[in-house]
Amino acid sequence: MLTVAPHLRTRRPSPTTVEYTVSTSPPPTLPxxxxxxxxxxxxxxxxxxxxxxxxxxxxxxxxxxxxxxxxxxxxxxxxxxxxxxxxxxxxxxxxxxxxxxxxxxxxxxxxxxxxxxxxxxSLRLHTTESLLVLRGLGIQTSSSSSTFLSGSTTRFIPTEKIQDIFVNEAFRGFEVRYYLVVVVEGEESVVVVFPRLLPRRQILETVWRGVRGCLFEPEEKAG
Structure with a gap:
């Protein structure tokens, strides 16, 4: 009851900014x-x-x-x-x-x-990870820590450093898991978005389309 399966919340503070948050926290009802x-x-x-x-x-x-x-x-x-x-x-x-x-x-x-x-x-009940997309600037990933003793881990990636964003799949035991990755220029390893929760494929595809639409599509149409 205190935790649920990872679910997606989308917030648009401005027309050029969108934030995707995946959390195991249930809806804040009175009970x-x-x-x-x-x-x-x-x-x-x-x-x-x-x-x-x-x-x-x-x-x-x-x-x-x-x-x-x-x-x-x-x-x-x-x-x-x-x-x-x-x-x-x-x-x-x-x-x-x-x-x-x-x-x-x-x-x-x-x-x-x-x-x-x-x-x-000191362990947190819920895990929250987010992806903030700023058109023309880049993206910022954030992942809450497992305890209250430390803060969230954040990273900002400028738009000019982003080479590609795609949904990949990997085997985890006998299970196929999907994850959203960002290819960063000059780095050998990719950046995994929502690395702790690894939400289901439908959520990742929704975030993938939204990120590409906010970062790349306006520039492609303008050209």
Whole structure:
């Protein structure tokens, strides 16, 4: 329900600009928004719990210094406010529970398990890849990263560097997969569009016709 098969969305900001976006994100309905909100809340809760468990384990080690209570609440903008929150959290019932769990869990188990959970929590639910076509300028490819820890990967290819654009096919195991490629002048390897999703052939043909129509056909007719 949270992800669907790769589908195409087309946006035309101007007569000379068109953007093709392929995504596994379903339509943003109200039930889906609520479900995504609960998923984010669950991720944040689990992530903070793991961090609190690691911090409790650190306080039990020889490398930490005991936290001292504050006679008054520090200002919100000060660094002391962070230590004020840390002291009140670790001395609360919740903090005592996590301290007890940290005592029972050896570091050789806690550290790998914590970092694995944090990495899984950083994975994106959806994959989004786009192709922006600018008539007279070129094309820009963009692919979202697999985690929230890094940004999207983008590349711009000027029109004068584009030699050809076509749909190719290749065997992937016992399956035939189609992909859209751009032949760039001066480069031995081709640039694959939508490399992570590899949408079905109908989507690729729609994008191929649109890209050629926006980049090449007006110039060919003018000549």
């Amino acid at each position: 889906l928004r609520l479900l995504l909100g609960l998923t984010i809340l669950l991720r944040v809760t689990i992530g903070l719990s793991v961090l609190l468990l690691l911090y409790s384990k650190f306080l039990l080690s020889d490398y930490s210094t005991p936290l001292e209570p504050y006679s008054s609440r520090p200002q919100l903008q000060s660094n002391a406010f962070i230590w004020y929150l840390a002291y009140n959290l670790t001395t609360s019932r919740l903090g005592a529970l996590f301290t007890h769990l940290a005592t029972l869990t050896p570091p050789i188990v806690l550290l790998p398990a914590s970092f694995t959970i944090l990495y899984l929590l």
